[in-house]
Amino acid sequence: xxxxxxxxxxxxxxxxxxxxxxxxxxxxxxxxxxxxxxxxxxxxxxxxxxxxxxxxxxxxxxxxxxxxxxxxxxxxxxxxxxxxxxxxxxxxxxxxxxxxxxxxxxxxxxxxxxxxxxxxxxxxxxxxxxxxxxxxxxxxxxxxxxxxxxxxxxxxxxxxxxxxxxxxxxxxxxxxxxxxxxxxxxxxxxxxxxxxxxxxxxxxxxxxxxxxxxxxxxxxxxxxxxxxxxxxxxxxxxxxxxxxxxxxxxxxxxxxxxxxxxxxxxxxxxxxxxxxxxxxxxxxxxxxxxxxxxxxxxxxxxxxxxxxxxxxxxxxxxxxxxxxxxxxxxxxxxxxxxxxxxxxxxxxxxxxxxxxxxxxxx
Amino acid sequence: xxxxxxxxxxxxxxxxxxxxxxxxxxxxxxxxxxxxxxxxxxxxxxxxxxxxxxxxxxxxxxxxxxxxxxxxxxxxxxxxxxxxxxxxxxxxxxxxxxxxxxxxxxxxxxxxxxxxxxxxxxxxxxxxxxxxxxxxxxxxxxxxxxxxxxxxxxxxxxxxxxxxxxxxxxxxxxxxxxxxxxxxxxxxxxxxxxxxxxxxxxxxxxxxxxxxxxxxxxxxxxxxxxxxxxxxxxxxxxxxxxxxxxxxxxxxxxxxxxxxxxxxxxxxxxxxxxxxxxxxxxxxxxxxxxxxxxxxxxxxxxxxxxxxxxxxxxxxxxxxxxxxxxxxxxxxxxxxxxxxxxxxxxxxxxxxxxxxxxxxxx
Numbered sequence: 001x002x003x004x005x006x007x008x009x010x011x012x013x014x015x016x017x018x019x020x021x022x023x024x025x026x027x028x029x030x031x032x033x034x035x036x037x038x039x040x041x042x043x044x045x046x047x048x049x050x051x052x053x054x055x056x057x058x059x060x061x062x063x064x065x066x067x068x069x070x071x072x073x074x075x076x077x078x079x080x081x082x083x084x085x086x087x088x089x090x091x092x093x094x095x096x097x098x099x100x101x102x103x104x105x106x107x108x109x110x111x112x113x114x115x116x117x118x119x120x121x122x123x124x125x126x127x128x129x130x131x132x133x134x135x136x137x138x139x140x141x142x143x144x145x146x147x148x149x150x151x152x153x154x155x156x157x158x159x160x161x162x163x164x165x166x167x168x169x170x171x172x173x174x175x176x177x178x179x180x181x182x183x184x185x186x187x188x189x190x191x192x193x194x195x196x197x198x199x200x201x202x203x204x205x206x207x208x209x210x211x212x213x214x215x216x217x218x219x220x221x222x223x224x225x226x227x228x229x230x231x232x233x234x235x236x237x238x239x240x241x242x243x244x245x246x247x248x249x250x251x252x253x254x255x256x257x258x259x260x261x262x263x264x265x266x267x268x269x270x271x272x273x274x275x276x277x278x279x280x281x282x283x284x285x286x287x288x289x290x291x292x293x294x295x296x297x298x299x300x301x302x303x304x305x306x307x308x309x310x311x312x313x314x315x316x317x318x319x320x321x322x323x324x325x326x327x328x329x330x331x332x333x334x335x336x337x338x339x340x341x342x343x344x345x346x347x348x349x350x351x352x353x354x355x356x357x358x359x360x361x362x
Numbered sequence: 363x364x365x366x367x368x369x370x371x372x373x374x375x376x377x378x379x380x381x382x383x384x385x386x387x388x389x390x391x392x393x394x395x396x397x398x399x400x401x402x403x404x405x406x407x408x409x410x411x412x413x414x415x416x417x418x419x420x421x422x423x424x425x426x427x428x429x430x431x432x433x434x435x436x437x438x439x440x441x442x443x444x445x446x447x448x449x450x451x452x453x454x455x456x457x458x459x460x461x462x463x464x465x466x467x468x469x470x471x472x473x474x475x476x477x478x479x480x481x482x483x484x485x486x487x488x489x490x491x492x493x494x495x496x497x498x499x500x501x502x503x504x505x506x507x508x509x510x511x512x513x514x515x516x517x518x519x520x521x522x523x524x525x526x527x528x529x530x531x532x533x534x535x536x537x538x539x540x541x542x543x544x545x546x547x548x549x550x551x552x553x554x555x556x557x558x559x560x561x562x563x564x565x566x567x568x569x570x571x572x573x574x575x576x577x578x579x580x581x582x583x584x585x586x587x588x589x590x591x592x593x594x595x596x597x598x599x600x601x602x603x604x605x606x607x608x609x610x611x612x613x614x615x616x617x618x619x620x621x622x623x624x625x626x627x628x629x630x631x632x633x634x635x636x637x638x639x640x641x642x643x644x645x646x647x648x649x650x651x652x653x654x655x656x657x658x659x660x661x662x663x664x665x666x667x668x669x670x671x672x673x674x675x676x677x678x679x680x681x682x683x684x685x686x687x688x689x690x691x692x693x694x695x696x697x698x699x700x701x702x703x704x705x706x707x708x709x710x711x712x713x714x715x716x717x718x719x720x721x722x723x724x
Contacts (some may be wrong), residue, residue, distance in 0.1 A: 152541035179514035
């Protein structure tokens with residue numbers, strides 16, 4: 001068995017190599033052009049960093065499907081499944097034997113960046129990735145416009161992948177419905193703030209829409225663009241949905257369990273800000289509400305000791321274990337879906353990426 | 363010759379009939395679903411009215427290209443140009459003999475509505491179409507999300523038109539690049555606020571990006587979706603670009619020349635708010651600046667008499683005639699481009715629509 005530490009090392013190395021290539025591709029797909037301030041603002045968060053988990057998943061799925069050794073192919077001229085039928089000739093109507101799969105990866109990261117810029121305005125957050133949010137570094141107007149620009153650019157960049165028109169249409173459909181669902185999830189999250197009776201099921205549904213659909217899109221888009229069958233596309237979509245939800249649950253757990261200095265923000269900030277998470281939603285069902293644990297009316301007065309006590313109480317009623325178990329179940333469910341994918345090194349990495357999402361320390 | 367009054371009557375009747383059909387189609391393409399507040403906010407401006415000029419142009423171009431009598435075809439099952447080749451059989455790879463051209467019309471109106479919602483936030487405007495702006499009626503968060511939702515919905519709705527994949531891909535490409543250009547135009551407009559040396563050419567380029575490209579998209583999208591040749595697509599794009607610019611220039615003229623009560627807002631508001639228009643940009647080249655005409659430091663103190671004097675001065679230096687002539691030239695240039703379209707009743711209406719844009723009284 002691989003230890004979590006060894007696995008984390010493998011995954012981080014795989015992510016790092018792909019991240020470097022994604023980082024090279026972003027300025028090529030999204031050069032700073034006129035009007036400069038708009039494009040600088042659009043690039044600001046993208047250039048500030050990020051793990052590039054979604055594009056990494058996308059590129060790794062592509063490698064698994066093409067059944068090639070990892071990192072050996074040129075992502076800008078990546079083999080499709082077009083020529084892979086029995087007689088070796090392209091099926092009727094299919095002409096693109098190579099596509100720029102990196103464009104698809106960048107497109108998904110650009111969508112992610114657009115949602116972060118607009119989310120930060122909506123939540124009035126000051127910081128993101130250790131730098132000021134775009135509406136703080138620039139201004140509200142520029143931040144709205146930068147997000148809007150990335151939105152349409154993501155569609156343009158996805159089209160540049162050069163897939164067959166029928167596949168490109170399906171890919172753009174997934175991209176558009178994904179964006180719609182992200183907006184719906186964000187709106188749902190807002191309505192939750194005023195509700196005291198959100199169930200774990202409702203919370204998970206919201207997370208599915210707000211966060212997991214973009215993982216699902218990242219996982220299934222290479223299958224669509226490369227011409228995989230519907231069973232494979234659906235399975236990969238499910239894999240992304242499962243690990244995307246697990247990712248968010250793990251984020252909620254880490255917020256409570258990782259020391260502030262390692263987390264890069266106040267530990268327990270979700271509790272202090274009275275945000276609902278799978279943990280707090282579960283706790284309330286056990287009769288424990290945040291207000292009982294922490295005085296959320298005076299955010300600045302909350303002490304580290306109070307947070308310790310709150311976490312202990314959440315552990316006591318089983319809410320943190322419940323979150324950990326739910327995330328683990330989702331990851332196992334997601335991994336099981338990868339049966340339809342060829343058994344190779346890239347698929348192994350997709351398993352490890354799934355495990356990493358809930359084993360990562362921060 | 364048709365008198366302007368008779369023409370306005372014809373055009374208004376044609377617009378009214380198509381508007382009614384567009385108004386029926388909007389709730390079908392964009393039903394209020396969960397989360398309800400989000401979709402209500404997304405529909406708020408669409409339901410508040412609007413002339414529906416862009417969808418009207420789109421539908422009329424479709425009628426002209428299909429060479430059918432106006433308003434006789436079902437827009438939801440509209441003939442393409444697929445079966446129109448010599449031997450009557452569909453060209454290789456083309457299968458959609460009918461498309462839902464109304465979806466394309468709604469898509470363009472949805473994009474327009476998204477830009478208005480975000481523009482009103484950026485300009486912090488309180489009113490739109492006689493009702494509160496979305497961020498006033500709802501809140502900033504909901505308004506940003508409503509715009510974002512309409513953005514992706516426009517792509518989904520365009521895909522529902524059911525065109526052949528290669529045409530659908532081209533249509534989505536036009537939609538995406540149009541949105542990018544609108545953002546660029548808006549950003550350019552913002553930079554103009556701080557500049558004292560904008561030339562008429564620069565101003566027209568900004569208007570092209572901010573406003574005219576959506577007219578261009580509306581005019582060329584039916585040609586793309588129906589399978590017209592590149593020459594026709596390009597000509598229609600140019601028609602839209604020309605009349606879209608003329609439309610904006612006429613808006614600038616009307617702001618100065620139409621009494622406040624008819625305009626529905628303060629006459630001369632552009633001058634009072636120190637906004638650049640083709641008129642003010644031209645005037646400055648003649649040595650007349652807004653600051654010489656009106657005290658823009660105290661907006662509330664500006665009298666009707668001051669505006670009268672300012673308009674008289676702008677007439678004196680020829681800036682209003684210059685704007686009128688420029689708009690007229692653009693309309694004539696746009697109309698000339700329609701040569702490639704079959705000579706029929708719908709094309710006649712496209713001529714009249716172009717004239718109407720600069721002859722309308724408000």
